[in-house]
Amino acid sequence: MKRVDIMRRAARNLRQAKGRTLLTSLAIAVGAFTIAVSLAAGEGARQYADKLIKSNVDPQSVFVTREPMNDAAAMTGGLRKYSENSGDYGGVSMEMLTADDVATLKTIPGVDQVRPTYLISTQFVTFEGIEQRYTSDVTVYDPTVLATVAAGTLPALGEQIGADEAVIPESYANTLGKKPSELVGTTITLTLVKAGKVPTEAETQEAMLRGGVEAVKALYAQETREVPLTIRAVSAQSSTSFSASTAVFISDVKAEDLSNWLTEGTDQYQRYISATVIVAKSADVTEVKDSIKDKGFSAMTAQDISGMIFTMVNVLQGIVTGFGVLALIASVFGIINTQYISVLERTSQIGLMKALGMPGKGVGKLFRYEAAWIGCIGGVIGVLLAFGIGTAMNPWITEVLTLGEGNSLLIFVWWQNIALVIGLMLVAIVAGWFPSRKAAKLDPIEALRTE
Amino acid sequence: MIEVKNVTKVYGKKAQAFTALGGVSFTIPDGASVAIVGKSGSGKSTLMHVMSGLDRATSGEIRIGGENILTLKQKKVDAFRSEQMSFIFQSFFVQGNESCYNNVALPLEIAQVPRRARREKIESALAAVQLLDKKRAKAKDLSGGQRQRLAIARAIVNDPKILFADEPTGNLDSTTGEVIEQLLFSYNKRRKATLIVVTHDHDLAQKCDIQIYIKDGHIDTIERHKEKATTADKRPLSARRIML
Known part of the structure; x- marks a missing residue:
């Protein structure tokens, strides 16, 4: 009997037992659905993570800290070695980079620039013509990633904004109740308060003798500084950019100036929690990273970050796929059972x-072909269900997880799904192997004696 | 020519051994109609199975057209059966859920007849048993007589040289049975095919050229005489169909 004839007969045999075929296939469909969804979610998560990293991190940059970020002791707060360079960041004590470290980093071949991370805490910010004081974070404008603007203009990729310029996020305009275009060209004033160093007893006495209570008050008074900046642009809200909606952007020159002023005289002076090394276009990022590591720093490239995220996505995807595989294993017994009954029924x-x-x-x-058909039907039902439900749910998922317009969590790749259906057919054929062997070995004389 | 030489068939082993056929020999010329007659348990069905290669004889020789089928490999025997032989059973064994067309197509598919050549063969086989108008009907919707006619269409579609019929009229009333007999003998005469009928119906056996009587796994008697039965009903088949 030719293959095509066997396939047609197998399909007809299944059609004649529609209910049973459908129920058996549905068991496979459950597994197929789960696996299809996990494949789609994995694909979506990877694409989203990739987009996220690309719009936040320059691929030519290396993120450098004094010690590994994922240091177990740093995370769990265990007993740690004392270092006079250590500083507190986000409740975690970690060793800081010093000015010497920055100088060391600059000597590494292939390093184009070293940008220390300046921490600038403002007391409050005010906007031109508005009484209300606001609080805001301040960050250095990243010239390697071009943001979209709601109003105003940004310098070309790779160029810093001017020292007296600032970029504010669109959300600020919303809070202020103004159009982004109205804010461009106006002044934003950052008010900084220097913690200063605590005066010694001798200094206090000296001041008392010199100018009485007023002089002591002046000595203890915190120094404040007002920094007026012109708003150059209002950046548009971006779903994939981490920092765009959270802080006022200033130039690196200004940030260094302010950071130095704020920490002057304290133990935090010229100490940085991290630094971003920009690798020259001609140099290899991985090589530079390795030489930074050789100097005793901890370094991470954009690739490492995406690698970390991908590993996490893969693990999660693996877990979901595991459930799908379990469902498939259950359905395999369903196929074996159905086909055994089918062999018994069709003995004659x-x-x-x-x-x-x-x-x-x-x-x-x-x-076996009948089993393959069952696998194919189940696979197609599962994949189509996953595709249908996934496509319908995508806008809702995007909204709930605030992934941002144009991003979907579930991305179906056609070849993955075709491979899945083919894989399920193979699984079904394997499951159908035992019943088919029974049928093949059936004694025709015995078989014809029935009825 | 079919030569059966000293064929034995033993089921089971040692103490449980049961001899179904104990040294059977006879010859059937091509184109003859043969009745194998005996009571149930006499070994007549076993003889048919052994002759058709469905079952393997324990010893002896079965030569069909000079070839000893007992020395052939199973694959060759299967191919031999699909090209040269066909069967009709007491309980029809038509596939109820398949259309008449697809029931008749089965032997052609097994014999790997090309798709294009099938249609004509199937339609002429269905026409021969007056079932062409039921081509698309499901076999389960047919009456008993129609089912057996369908089984005959299936049996003759690939032009077999040997046609085995195991109690072909056993499940049918006498009028319907007669039509079936008529169809079998007409194929036998028209195509010069050997017809081997296994039966315990003496009337049917008398219509055959040769009667082989089997008793307890041995040949009791072999009668060879020209029957008179085929002349018994001279009405054309179409006229008799009305009675079905």
Whole structure:
């Protein structure tokens, strides 16, 4: 019997037992659905993470800290070695980079620039013509990633904004109740308060003698500084950019100036929690990273970050796929059971086919093809369901997870799904192997004696 | 020519051994109609199975057209059966859920007849048993007589040289049975095919050229005489169909 004839007969046999075929396929469909969704979610998560990193991190940059970020002791707060360079950041004590470290980093071949991370805390910020004081974070404008603007203009990629210029996020304009275009060209004033160093007893006495209570008050008074900046642009809200909506952007020159002023005289002076090394276009990022590591720093490239995220996505995807595989294993027994019953029911048919000269191999093939059809139907149902539900749910998921317009969590890749269906057909054929062997070995005389 | 030489068939082993056929020999010329007659348990069905290669004889020789099928490999025997032989059973064994067309197509598919050549063969086989108008009907919707006619169409579609019929009229009333007999003998005469009928119906056996009587796994008697039965009903088949 030719393959195509066997396939047609197998399909007809299944059509004649519609209910049973459908129920058996549905068991596979459950597994297929789960796996299809996990594949789609993994693909979506990877694409989203990739987009996220690309719009936040320059691929030519290396993120440098004094010690590994994922240091177990740093995370769990265990007993740690004392270092006079250590500083507190986000409740975690970590060793800081010093000015010497920055100088060391600059000597590494291939390093184009070293940008220390300046921490600038403002007391408050005020906007031109508005009484209300606001609080805001201040960050250095990253010239390597071009943000979209709601109003105003940004310098070309790779160029810093001017020392007296600032970029504010669109959300600020919303809070102020103004249009972004109205804010461009106006002044934003940052008010900084220097913690200063605590005067010694001798200094206090000296001041007392010199100018009485007023002089002591002046000595203890905190120094404040007002920094007026012109708003150059209002950056548009971006779903993939981390920092765009959270802080006022200033130039690196200004940031260094302010940071130095704020920490002057304290132990935090010229100490940085991290630095970003920009690798020259001609140099290899990985090589530079390795030489930075050789100097005793901890370094991470954009690739490392995406690698970390991808590993996490893969683990999660693996777990979901595991559930799908479990469902498939259950469905395999369903196929075996159904096909065994089918063999018993069709004993006389098998006997007749053998009497008419069909070899046992052909009979076995007929039952395996039926199993393959069941796998195919189940796979297609599962994949189509996953695709339908996934496509329908995507806008909602995007909204709930605030992924931002144009991003979807579930991305279906056609070749993955075709491979999945083919894989399920193979699984079904394997499951159908036992019943098909029984059919192939059936004694035709015994078979024809029934009825 | 079919030569059966000293064929034995033993089921089971040692103490449980049961001899179904104990040294059977006879010859059937091509184109003859043969009745194998015996009571149930006499070994007549076993003889048919052994002759058709469905079952392997324990010893002896079965030569069909000079070839000893007992020395052939199973694959060759299967191919031999699909090209040269066909079967009709007491309980029809038509596939109820398949259309008449697809029931008749089965032997052609097994014999790997090309798709294009099938249609004509199937339609002429269905026409021969007056079932062409039921081509698309499901076999389960047919009456008993129609089912057996369908089984005959299936049996003759690939032009077999040997046609085995195991109690072909056993499940049918006498009028319907007669039509079936008529169809079998007409194929036998028209195509010069050997017809081997296994039966315990003496009337049917008398219509055959040769009667082989089997008793307890041995040949009791072999009668060879020209029957008179085929002349018994001279009405054309179409006229008799009305009675079905």
